[in-house]
Amino acid sequence: MNKQKTNTKTExxxxxxxxxxxxxxxxxxxxxxxxKTIASKPAASKPVVTLSAKSLPVISTTPAPKPxxxxxxxxxxxxxxxxPESEPYFVYLKNPLEYRRQLLECSRKALFCLKIxxxxxxIRQKKLEEMHNLKSSVRELLFLNxxxxxxxxxxxxxxLGSIPTRDKVxxxxxxxxxxxxxxxxxxxxxxxxxxxxxxxxIERKLKTLQ
Amino acid sequence: MxxxxxxxxKINDYKEILDIVDVMKHKLKETTQxxxxxxxxxxxxxxxxxxxxxxxxxxxxxxxxxxxxxxxNE
Numbered sequence: 001m002n003k004q005k006t007n008t009k010t011e012x013x014x015x016x017x018x019x020x021x022x023x024x025x026x027x028x029x030x031x032x033x034x035x036k037t038i039a040s041k042p043a044a045s046k047p048v049v050t051l052s053a054k055s056l057p058v059i060s061t062t063p064a065p066k067p068x069x070x071x072x073x074x075x076x077x078x079x080x081x082x083x084p085e086s087e088p089y090f091v092y093l094k095n096p097l098e099y100r101r102q103l104l105e106c107s108r109k110a111l112f113c114l115k116i117x118x119x120x121x122x123i124r125q126k127k128l129e130e131m132h133n134l135k136s137s138v139r140e141l142l143f144l145n146x147x148x149x150x151x152x153x154x155x156x157x158x159x160l161g162s163i164p165t166r167d168k169v170x171x172x173x174x175x176x177x178x179x180x181x182x183x184x185x186x187x188x189x190x191x192x193x194x195x196x197x198x199x200x201x202i203e204r205k206l207k208t209l210q
Numbered sequence: 211m212x213x214x215x216x217x218x219x220k221i222n223d224y225k226e227i228l229d230i231v232d233v234m235k236h237k238l239k240e241t242t243q244x245x246x247x248x249x250x251x252x253x254x255x256x257x258x259x260x261x262x263x264x265x266x267x268x269x270x271x272x273x274x275x276x277x278x279x280x281x282x283n284e
Contacts, residue, residue, distance in 0.1 A: 093279070093280075095279075099279060102275055102276050103276065106269050106272045106273060109265045109269045109272075112261075113265050116258050116262045117262070119258050123251050123255045123258065124255065126251055127248055127252065130244050130247050130248045131248060134241060134244045134245065137244060140237050141237050144233055144237065147230055148231070151219070151227045152217070152219065153217055153218070
């Protein structure tokens with residue numbers, strides 16, 4: 001009995017490495033298949049590979065669910081219409097460096113334009129200041145001229161020559177209305193009108209002197 | 211009354227008039243200088259605007275080139 005037991009034990013010990021070798025061989029045979037399935041897209045009929053906790057591949061033979069529109073054939077144009085992002089469209093450019101250069105040149109010129117704009121603004125500001133200076137100078141000149149005229153001896157235009165007199169138009173409205181209108185006109189007078197009036201006055205004087 | 215009659219000015223007024231004329235001369239000089247500055251600024255502005263125009267023309271030319279290159283396949 002004891003001998004028999006020891007024999008069976010030795011047989012079992014001998015058989016164990018044999019079994020291990022068979023399992024290892026099976027794993028070696030199955031490995032490339034598993035790698036293939038991982039590399040290629042999971043097809044409907046091919047086995048789905050999942051990784052166990054010990055990172056050993058376990059093959060399940062159950063087929064994956066088929067997509068709903070698998071059989072439907074779609075043309076390229078339709079694909080582009082449906083989802084343009086999935087099929088990007090490329091255009092070949094012969095000389096891309098030249099276009100890049102041109103675009104950069106455009107940007108450079110546009111920046112130059114902006115720079116010029118700033119310069120023009122500065123110039124205009126300076127010009128405006130100078131024009132203000134000119135205006136004040138001319139005003140001072142006008143004032144000095146007036147003072148100069150005052151220092152000269154007084155004279156009457158009538159005494160120097162005949163002045164064309166204007167016929168006075170008879171007033172049609174009452175006095176109160178007239179005075180109100182006069183005030184309004186005075187208020188409405190602008191700088192331009194005032195200057196025109198003084199210019200007309202000087203021209204009238206010049207005419208009498210000629 | 212004759213228009214060409216001689217005019218006599220008081221001596222005090224005459225001195226003041228001379229001063230006024232002097233100030234007027236000075237002011238006129240200033241005004242001329244200011245006018246010159248304005249002229250110069252105007253020419254500068256014109257120059258800048260011409261440069262601006264040149265740049266815009268250049269940009270439009272380059273853009274036309276790019277546009278023709280990009281859309282010649284259409």
